[in-house]
Amino acid sequence: MPKLTLDDLAKIREKTKRLTTIRVGGEYRAKVCVHMGTCGIAAGARTIMNALMKELEEREIHDVLLTNSGCAGLCSREPMATVEVAGQAPVKYVDLTEKKIKEIFEKHVLGGKIVQEYALGIGSEKTDY
Amino acid sequence: MVNLTIDGKKVQIEEGKTILQAAAKCEIKIPTLCYHPVVEAYGACRVCMVEVTVRGKTDLVTACNTKVQEGLDVQTGSERVLKARRLNVEMLMARAPAAEPVQELAKALGIEKTRFEIKDPQEKCILCGLCVRACETIVGASAISFIERGTERKVMPPFGEPSEACIGCTACAYFCPTGAITYEDKYGRKVIHTELHLGPTTAIRVPIRQAVPMVPLIDTEACIHFKTGECKVCTKVCDREAINHDMQDETLEVEVGTIILASGFKPFDAKRIPAYGYGHFPNVITALEFERLVNASGPTGGKIKLADGTEPKAVGIIHCVGSRDENYNEYCSRVCCMYSLKFAHLIKEKTSADVYDFYIDMRCFGKGYEEFYHRLLHEGTKFIRGRVSDITDMAMTQREEGKLIIRVEDTLLGTVRRIPVDMVILATGLEPSIDHNQLAKIFNISCSQDTFFLERHPKLAPVSTFSDGIYLAGACQAPRDIPDTVAQAGGAAAEALALADKGTFALEPVTAEIDEDLCAGCQLCVNLCPFTAITYDKEKGISVVNDALCKGCGTCVAACPSGASHQKHFRDSQIFAEIEGIFVV
């Protein structure tokens, strides 16, 4: 009995690949950017970030890029996040709560359907990286 | 077979041979320095470089370790070759200006002096590595190696300390082509005639020039292979592949009808008499050593020399060393007087030395012997009757300075004398060569008290033994000289042949017999028999006498507790009758 079979090798590869995809800048289905300037953090961006991390972790999703950025300039509507599904224009969501972001994640990030009610606008600006 | 061309000459040679070997085959000389036929080629000195062309590709390679290839075209003296070779030799001249082979090579290549910096004009080592390779691959000791690298490279034992791995074989010095390695015998005993090598010289040798069969043997005590498991150089140089290191002593069982024992003698070990200083004074030598010294095929070509190579001015010959002496051997060794006289004669003949013979009495028993003695008396040999007490180098007078002084009581003059001489020859006596008691047990024969073999009868059966079919010849029976030995050997051979021819021999009439009906099988007699003639028959439960082995001593008969054993012609009843008869009167 070998210590490792071909299947095992493939499994390890797949798993680790998912965990390290962000390093190689491969294909992402979506990019979520949480705006985490001082204003954002004060308004609860941390909760949004944590909620998103938890979603990614629980669903074992590795092809969604989760980033943060500084203040988006619309401090009154914080917490804010920008969702950019591959091939589509980025969408900015404002006044987020944990519940809201979960819904957005479910519907927009995974489902590809924009959650209109939370969105600020579409196609505003692109996040750099 | 591979075909190649060397300097235009076509050569055919077996595959696997080197260009150097191929060149040798067609008598083209390629110079070498680090090459030795028995050591694996190293390719370090680069003077054997030749230009080879194969399949259109030309390159410089070392001839010593480049194997031949089909179609190889070799140039041993092209400009490119010579340029490289000259430069290498020139560089070696700078490294080792005192190395003669390099100088010779340079001369041959037309190099007069080196253009490179000479560090040490005395240096001889060319770093060819033969010593290192010999020590590693031939000796198997790896006691020396290169240390440092580049120009700092040198041959050293580990850490530059005397190495425990060194077995002192001096192979390194032997292989060194430039004499850069020397050695000194620090730990051996003070060698007699250091330059003469009276002992064995090499591990593989013909034992003596008159050896039969005239073939070399390997001294396993001295052979490096038996010390380290390596070497086997001899097998590499023996074309006939006649050398086999794996040979073991083997026991051969040969069935024979008769046996002649001729185990010979060994000379008395002169070291047993410390007062004579043998082994201490280099110029005190034994008779055998003198024989070797005076032998025309010996190390000095027959010249009589002292340890320092000079000729002696006075020589003392001491008779009866180890013979006629109750401290060592009581018997007379018979031959010493005559060979001592021969020595005296030879010394007189070859040198102008005074010869002193110290004797107890002259035993010139043979034909013409006495006449020889008389001749010596006329030749001026000084005979001094008396046993030498000791030999010393403690001079008491000017005349004795640097001499060996023999102290002796001259019994004819009745005074103690001190005779200064340069060389002392000890006329060592004869002793049985091997353990005769053990041999006697094997052959069912006896030894006399002096441990020489005992003949059956001194007059009636002088070459026979108590075992029928076993005969004695030569000094194993008693000290004797060559004519006597030859005569006795002839007698023994005749007896042996006569018996073998006859095919049968008469049993002793006086043997023991065991009465089957009376023997209870107590086995007490079995071990008594010195001739192992009695065996216990387990099945019958009785002991049985082998008539052919029984010599009829009757010991078993005397011991048989149940009276079952009888001795023919010496029955109990016969002896009882004899006893009774004595007192009839």
Next chain:
Amino acid sequence: MSNGTFEPRLVGFLCNWCSYTGADLAGTARMIYAPNVRIIRVMCSGRVDPQFVLKAFKEGADGVLISGCHPGDCHYKEGNYKALRRYKLLLKMLDQFGIEKERFRLEWVSAAEGVKFQHVCNEFTEQVRKLGPLYLSKNGGKHEQREA
């Protein structure tokens, strides 16, 4: 005895190879020695059965001599050593029988030692002569009325 001097009667068991030859040598060399020793030749001193010694004493010997080759010289290698062992034990036992040690002797005489044989004979004779007769038969033997 008639002239008042006691002439001991001695028995000698001599080995064929050394002592008997030695005795022979003494004879051929015309040596003069005491005639008291009656010689019985055996092949080897190892052949001498203690019964022979007892028998000799019983039959009237005043002394018994066993003679063989010197140790190490035995024609049969070790027969003389066996003789020696038996002699030692027998000597002790004879003492218990009231026979003096001096009446029983073991000697090594080689074929060349005619002189020694002469010497042994003379000495042994004198030795036993000093002890006087053994008179064994007087109170041994068959049941006799002498008891009375």
Next chain:
Amino acid sequence: MAEMAKEKAYRIHLMVCAGTGCVSNNAFGIKAALEREVKKQGLENEVLIVTTGCNGFCERGPLLVVQPGSIFYQQLTEKDIPHLVEEHFLKGRPVKKLMYTPPKEKTPVPVLSDIDFFKKQVLIALRNRGLIDPEKIDEYIARDGYKAVAKALTEMAPEQVITEIANSGLRGRGGAGFPTGLKWQMVRNAPASNGSLKYLICNGDEGDPGAFMDRSILEADPHSVIEGMVIGARAVGASEGFVYVRNEYPLAIKRMNIAIEQARDYGLLGNNILGTGFDFDIKIVRGAGAFVCGEETALIASVEGRLGEPRTRPPYPAQSGLWEKPTLINNVETWANVPIIIDRGAKWYASIGTLTSKGTKVFSLVGKINNTGLVEVPMGIALREIIYDIGGGIPGGKEFKAVQTGGPSGGCIPKEQLDLPIDYESLTAAGSMMGSGGMVVMDEDTCMVDVARYFLTFTKDESCGKCTPCREGTKAMLDIITRITEGKGTEEDLTLLEDMAHAVKDSSLCGLGKTAPNPVLTTLRYFRNEYEAHIRDRKCPAHVCRQLNVYTIDENRCLTVGKGCDLCRRNCASDAIRGAKNEAHRIVQEKCIKCGVCYDVCNFGAVKVD
């Protein structure tokens, strides 16, 4: 079975370069600071800190690459970290001042792939550099690691593997450029005497001064070497392999050891690899760092525990190598190329490079160049591209003079040949060689005679001393060159030097000796005028050979500008300067020992050198 537990995902991966260069620049201090700050900001569940092997841009260490996005931070100090962590990782604002700004430019280039140094590189051997933690086999596997082994062991016959390697056109990266496929075929065909024992060796004895690509691969991606070796072992039928690493590479040894352990744990080494019944294992042999042990026969002797000195070839190691068994010996970089060739196919590989030289080559770019570091470029790239595009040109605006490739065994290539395509044949034709990939750039201030002296000093010191020409010849040549640099050279010396260089090249036993004269020969070839200047004019045009310099003092300047500061006189070791404070000074040439101290200490430029 590998542990398949669910692992935590992080949104940011910090790839801290832990190559030897960065480590010596406090990479671990940076790493510790990062950990500290990340924890302080409560980001430990979001940010993963990874130590990677050498990133290549060693000039700029310590380095940090932030993923996603490949933001390249350089020349970090511990002080920078709190700010960096807060700004970038917490607040998402990359810190521009810690990014790389190319020379002559003002704006930093944030993304690694946009940096010139990286832009022109093609990473094959170094494909995983900076992307994986070399101490984690899973990360290697994630990068398609051990996929090639699986393929070679299960889908390909040994002959196919060899054919694939042969077709790829891969050539030995150790320097000589022997076709790898052919070598493998030789080992495979070698009759294995005494059973079927064959050995594999990975030559990691990187001895060229300034070369560190092997070390870098071993540190950054040890598994690629292991994988290559397993494939090689399968192809030639070997069951035991040795990785020969010089003891001066402790980090490489440590990472290799960890990698071997991990591979064994996963059954990728040892018995029954991947259930295919194939057995192979690797041991590490540490070399004592003798340059000559890079020579394969010397290396084998060293592995065997003997004196590391070369022997005559043939027999080649492929026929009779380690313990006289057929032995496949390849360089680290060669082995690292193997898995990807098997994985992606010979055709893909052969598409890179030139007609005769396929694939890429890793060079260590050092010397008078802006971007010192490790670069992997496709074969055929022009020297100019490497030096000016990747290397960023010569610092201080000086003029390029020559580039020395192939280390001490290589030669100098002058600026006339800057457009020389880098491949085996071109380099050899230019009198140099590919070597293991050292590339030393020289500018106008370099004396080529001195360069030759420098390399000869190295080869003389590193010569094992076995064969006469190398041992005595390098020394003799060095003596001559030293004479020349001291102004004592003659025309005959030049002839003798040239003769000797040819003879040593011709008659030396091993590659070391055969190539040792290369620096001499190429400098003679391209810069003979410099030699002649040294001999005829007793001048060193670059003023490097101090013995040839003539120091004078501009008395006027000394007095007027420097006011006779007397500094030079006080510093003169040989009491060769006359003068006193407020006086003009002058140098007594007879006493001057040309140490140059006066020149160095003069603050007013009054000391002239000629």
Next chain:
Amino acid sequence: MSNAKPKVAFYWCSSCGGCEESIVDLAEDILKVVAAVDIVFWPVALDFKKKDVEAMPDGSIAVSFINGAVRLSEQEEMVKLLRRKSQLVVAHGACSHLGGIPGLGNFWNKETIFRRAYHTTPSTQNPDKIVPLEKTVLDGKELTLPRFFDTVYALNQVIDVDYYLPGCAPPRDLILSAVGAILEGKLPAKGAVLSPNKSLCDDCDRNDSKPEKLVIKEIKRPWEIMLDPEKCFLAQGVICMGPATRTGCNERCIEANMPCRGCFGPTDQVHDQGAKFLSALASILDTNDEKEIDKIVQSISDPAGTFYRFSLPTSILQRRRMEAIK
């Protein structure tokens, strides 16, 4: 003398009585004997007097079994009488066969024995130095005692003996077969010892345990060592007379883990059991060194008594020479 049953006489001389016991020990087999023969004289068991025997015609007794050595004139007289009256005389047991244990008295004579017995034994109180006298006149009447000989005799040294039953005492089966042979008239040649003419080793179970080289380095007495019950006694260094002793005893001593003491006497070929055993023993001593020989000899404390335990009167020397002792 037409009585069908042969007449048988039993008599004991100087003996311990064990031989009488050996007859009683025949147990029920005695009844067969009694049934087959007419016992006419058996002083130990039946009330016959000397005069009854004298009254019998010469040769009227078929066989007389006489045990014990002859020590007294009375015994001499009685055995001579029985000889005259009997057709066959069988020496019954070691004492009459060889002299036996009483024969050890031959190391002394009457004078020394009396001195010891009546004067010097520690338990004796005899201030008047009274010794038994052959004739004593008491109240004018003369009382006689049999004369005590200086020497002990085996039976055949006093009368002619036809057969010998060896052993101390003779084992049952030997007696039975002897009686059987006599009754059936299947008798061997006159003078025969009614036991096989081989030494004990022939039957000894331990004979196979002898080592290849049977030698003795040191003599031990049985109580000095733990005797190996399987191994030859000589191999253990213990003196066993077996090799010099006639077999037929059923190795009773050996089975009791005691070495043979020689009660069956020597085989026919041997004149002197003690001398022969001495010779054998000395032969297997494992040394040629005179000093060591002396040492071993020294360790044998009583060679004569050991080797002649049962056979002194019939040995060549027969007895000690008293002249040398003062």
